[in-house]
Amino acid sequence: MGSKGEALRQRIVVAADNLFYQQGYENTSFSDIADVVGISRGNFYYHFKSKDEILNAVIDARIAGIEMMLDEWDKKLKDPRQRLYYYIDMPLRNQEEIRLHGCPTGSLCTELAKANRAMLDDANKMFTVFHDWLVVQLNLLGINKNVKKIAMHFIARVQGIAIVTNAFEDKDFLQQEVKQLKKWLDDEVLKSGHS
Amino acid sequence: MGSKGEALRQRIVVAADNLFYQQGYENTSFSDIADVVGISRGNFYYHFKSKDEILNAVIDARIAGIEMMLDEWDKKLKDPRQRLYYYIDMPLRNQEEIRLHGCPTGSLCTELAKANRAMLDDANKMFTVFHDWLVVQLNLLGINKNVKKIAMHFIARVQGIAIVTNAFEDKDFLQQEVKQLKKWLDDEVLKSGHS
DNA sequence: TAAATTATAGGATGATTGTCCTATAATCCA
DNA sequence: TGGATTATAGGACAATCATCCTATAATTTA
Numbered sequence: 001m002g003s004k005g006e007a008l009r010q011r012i013v014v015a016a017d018n019l020f021y022q023q024g025y026e027n028t029s030f031s032d033i034a035d036v037v038g039i040s041r042g043n044f045y046y047h048f049k050s051k052d053e054i055l056n057a058v059i060d061a062r063i064a065g066i067e068m069m070l071d072e073w074d075k076k077l078k079d080p081r082q083r084l085y086y087y088i089d090m091p092l093r094n095q096e097e098i099r100l101h102g103c104p105t106g107s108l109c110t111e112l113a114k115a116n117r118a119m120l121d122d123a124n125k126m127f128t129v130f131h132d133w134l135v136v137q138l139n140l141l142g143i144n145k146n147v148k149k150i151a152m153h154f155i156a157r158v159q160g161i162a163i164v165t166n167a168f169e170d171k172d173f174l175q176q177e178v179k180q181l182k183k184w185l186d187d188e189v190l191k192s193g194h195s
Numbered sequence: 196m197g198s199k200g201e202a203l204r205q206r207i208v209v210a211a212d213n214l215f216y217q218q219g220y221e222n223t224s225f226s227d228i229a230d231v232v233g234i235s236r237g238n239f240y241y242h243f244k245s246k247d248e249i250l251n252a253v254i255d256a257r258i259a260g261i262e263m264m265l266d267e268w269d270k271k272l273k274d275p276r277q278r279l280y281y282y283i284d285m286p287l288r289n290q291e292e293i294r295l296h297g298c299p300t301g302s303l304c305t306e307l308a309k310a311n312r313a314m315l316d317d318a319n320k321m322f323t324v325f326h327d328w329l330v331v332q333l334n335l336l337g338i339n340k341n342v343k344k345i346a347m348h349f350i351a352r353v354q355g356i357a358i359v360t361n362a363f364e365d366k367d368f369l370q371q372e373v374k375q376l377k378k379w380l381d382d383e384v385l386k387s388g389h390s
Numbered sequence: 391t392a393a394a395t396t397a398t399a400g401g402a403t404g405a406t407t408g409t410c411c412t413a414t415a416a417t418c419c420a
Numbered sequence: 421t422g423g424a425t426t427a428t429a430g431g432a433c434a435a436t437c438a439t440c441c442t443a444t445a446a447t448t449t450a
Binding site: 155 | 364
């Protein structure tokens with residue numbers, strides 16, 4: 001099968017991914033993407049027949065990216081507590097992007113809930129990947145009660161940080177909240193601690 | 196000055212407000228608004244010369260609405276703790292809207308950060324109104340240390356709840372998180388309690 | 391090499407966008 | 421009552437949008 005076409009398809013998805021993150025989905029046109037990739041609109045349409053189709057490809061790519069990232073975390077960090085710290089530090093590592101564009105997952109879901117509700121169920125799977133991974137780490141930490149709720153709470157906390165950081169373009173708030181969230185995790189571990 | 200024109204202007208702002216909340220700002224056209232109000236695009240343009248102008252009017256109306264709402268809360272509830280509970284319960288009272296469209300303030304800021312960054316500083320003032328009110332209530336509660344940070348934390352928590360509720364269309368999560376946030380407030384009061 | 395398939399370009403299309411213009415209708419003021 | 425202002429309608433405008441079509445170019449396959 002076409003290896004050259006496949007490579008270009010990949011480049012289109014990456015460009016669309018970035019543009020959707022930076023400008024929003026509705027606010028990004030086929031021409032915008034084609035311009036960034038450096039191809040014609042006609043060629044673009046050969047690879048993606050509709051805007052829904054490229055949105056789907058972007059979501060799939062993001063989900064695959066998150067899964068790969070978490071696999072790497074698991075390999076790099078053996079201690080579940082360290083892994084959760086690393087998760088909490090994620091907004092810190094991406095400070096500047098979050099200040100400018102918010103959380104890629106949260107902002108896309110927020111937009112799709114308004115502009116393309118049919119795809120919301122695909123988009124929120126990005127959250128689910130994180131959620132399921134969090135559940136595993138919490139279990140490894142010896143926390144067995146309400147693990148799903150705690151994992152969801154985790155996600156919501158990070159989302160809140162991202163929104164406020166983005167709205168006020170305030171990285172100081174982000175830094176301080178990340179510290180606080182780590183303390184909250186420590187407390188949570190203590191509360192459920194038996195060992 | 197034109198009282199009839201002023202009344203229509205008001206109706207336009209209300210319609211635009213709702214549409215921006217339900218469909219997003221970028222995804223709402225002049226025609227959409229004109230259709231809802233039942234006027235022609237030409238007439239619409241007589242009252243608002245540009246899309247930025249109506250966005251500005253919507254933001255101003257929202258800020259005024261929030262200020263009025265908080266004034267009523269202050270009149271209705273004399274105890275600052277009760278007021279803060281009432282703030283926390285706000286997503287609960289608007290469950291269905293948040294499930295469908297998220298938080299009006301948060302989702303607008305998220306969108307404008309991508310699509311119309313120049314207006315982000317106007318939009319985040321909606322948060323500031325809540326923030327300043329929260330600071331007052333916390334002070335009344337006898338909390339004087341890091342009040343601004345706590346108020347901002349408050350806002351971020353509610354935002355996180357709204358995002359996840361909206362992304363998963365899950366009101367159960369909202370209800371459980373609201374309970375938890377009240378507990379957190381109680382703890383915060385206890386920690387700073389002197390009286 | 392020749393035929394078939396895949397990939398790319400670029401223009402055409404009709405719908406929609408924000409914006410603007412002009413012609414009336416309604417209202418107000420003197 | 422009559423002129424001036426305010427309000428409303430409806431169409432014109434160029435730009436942009438997602439989509440589609442056709443003509444080649446590149447590549448693969450037989």
